[in-house]
Amino acid sequence: MSFLIIAFVVGIACGLRALMGLAAVSWAASSGRLPLQGTWLAFLGFRATPFITSLLAVGELVTDKLPKTPSRLVPPQFGARVSMGALTGAAIGAANGHLLMGALAGIVGSVLGTLGGSKARAAAAKLFGRDLPAALLEDVVAIALVFLALR
Numbered sequence: 001m002s003f004l005i006i007a008f009v010v011g012i013a014c015g016l017r018a019l020m021g022l023a024a025v026s027w028a029a030s031s032g033r034l035p036l037q038g039t040w041l042a043f044l045g046f047r048a049t050p051f052i053t054s055l056l057a058v059g060e061l062v063t064d065k066l067p068k069t070p071s072r073l074v075p076p077q078f079g080a081r082v083s084m085g086a087l088t089g090a091a092i093g094a095a096n097g098h099l100l101m102g103a104l105a106g107i108v109g110s111v112l113g114t115l116g117g118s119k120a121r122a123a124a125a126k127l128f129g130r131d132l133p134a135a136l137l138e139d140v141v142a143i144a145l146v147f148l149a150l151r
Contacts, residue, residue, distance in 0.1 A: 007109065
């Protein structure tokens, strides 16, 4: 059942940064730590996929800091985070023979990460007196979560 905790934690990271979990899961699949061969998610382990997803994740880290970036709570942003939580959770679940359970854990984690991350970032921005330090702290938390979950 530890895979459910891993899927949940990676889902939280997806709630903070939508593509962070995808990049981490792709690296885990590519390195063989997350066996997805023979599943419809095998593409996550292809040789180029971790590099592509990492570039996308870095792009998200940059664009998140821009003043015109929409709130994570608007439907397209919220939906993207939940979708990534579902996908990464499904990959973790599939590697353990429980695709649906993993997807559900990833969805729950991403919803909690999205809502909680929004509140936490707002509180940290108020504490710091501006948003950038809070956003950078959130980046570090998202990276730490996926690193700890998938190590």
